[in-house]
Amino acid sequence: MGSKRTGLLPPVIVLAAVLLLWQAAVWLLNTDAYILPSPTAIAKQAYDSAPQLAHHMRSTLVMTLIGFVVGASLGFLIAALLHVIPWVKSGFYPLLVLSQNVPIMALGPLLVLWFGFGMLPRVILITLVTFFPVAVAMMTGLSKSDGGLYNYMRMIGATQSQLFWRMELPGSMPHLFSGLKIAASYSVISAIYAESIGSDSGLGYFILLAQHGFETAKVFAAIAVIVLLSLALFGVIALAERMFVRGSASSRREGKQS
């Protein structure tokens, strides 16, 4: 599949063009730096603030990873539980969907109020945001197993637990990974939000300070770091998918020859 490599070029060209236009517009219109700094000014700011950015990025990364792992694990367990015990599913699934309608904006400050300014409210917030896409994707994967395989396994006498461990669970891996990819982006965004309401470190906190000081270039520099962080996390998951999921798009290059 050669489209993987050539697929990277068009967005890079578009991005470069946008940056160039941006630079030209700022220069031509002579905009104030606190309203819209130029890409080069942002780059320079990023260079100057590199130590602080690195410090806050580390904090965000740690928080994101903890929240992501806890949230994804919870999503995985919930999906497995709901799948294996039907009455649990009928009772809890609607409530899970409902839980996603609680606005994070309202929940964040409450969590800080209940659990203080430590790590706990942040981890809880990220967990609440990330478990859902994993649980839903995984549940879809578990219940959508191939009818032919299912019949075959039952014909040769597979028990309920063999059906789950040997067929449904491995069969749901592609779905699990698409859930993980969504959860990865969510976890970074929610970590940033959590840092902006109850924290003294992290890129969310850094942005908050920069905004209060009208240091717009710093805001943009932080945004760039956040985007890179998200991409990196996404990339790691895509890599894991390629390694562990047989039959994912990337490993199907040999194709059928029948």
Next chain:
Amino acid sequence: MSAVLEVSHLTKIFKNDRKTHEKSVLDDISFHVDEGEFVTLIGPSGSGKTTLFHLIGGLELPTSGDISIHGVSTVGSRGHIAYMPQQASLMPWLTIEANIVLSLTIAGIGQREARELAREWLGRVGLEGVADSYPDVLSGGMQQRVSFLRALLSPQKLMCLDEPFSALDALTRQHMQAWLLSLWESNRRSVLFVTHSIEEALLLSDRILVLSAAPAAIVREVRVPFARPRSETLWGDPAFIGLKQELYEMLRPASAL
């Protein structure tokens, strides 16, 4: 000779939820498969052959009648048969060898013994080269060979094969028939086989049971007289052609008579 499978007066009626439409699929089916015997069910599509397999496999309950394997009633209980479905049904995330091992361990064979069996037999049938490949790189015919091997190695006495070659092209299908024939003749498992193809049935079986259209009933039983080991040269045999004609007449839809 003792009966490995004994099906007596089996009837299956699918009841709709609203109980308005009852669909009668099997109508008083009785037959048996002896030890080491190759019995083929041949009948129009939709006549209830797969349903019959699902009853024998314990996936569905009959409306009435009994199924026993080695003299023990197995109605509604699973795991008593080795099975080869129409589609190869290999787990796409497992290698060929791991697929065979999975089926054998489900049938109760230990992990190590299953692996040794799989290795040995993949080599014996010339498939050692694909042992570590994944199913999606194998052709349809190769996948069906693996699927057959998996059933052959399962420890259950009775093998049920549900139209195993119907998804293959004509040429591959002929090769597969010859391959299965030679493997089976050197192993002599008890087989219940389902097919649409008259030639296939005549080439492979000891006995052929002809089913009517739904609801399926056994309309004729044909004993296939050809000596074993057989080969594809049978196709030109006048007796073969005669029997083929006879079966063809039996299977002709009533409306066409």
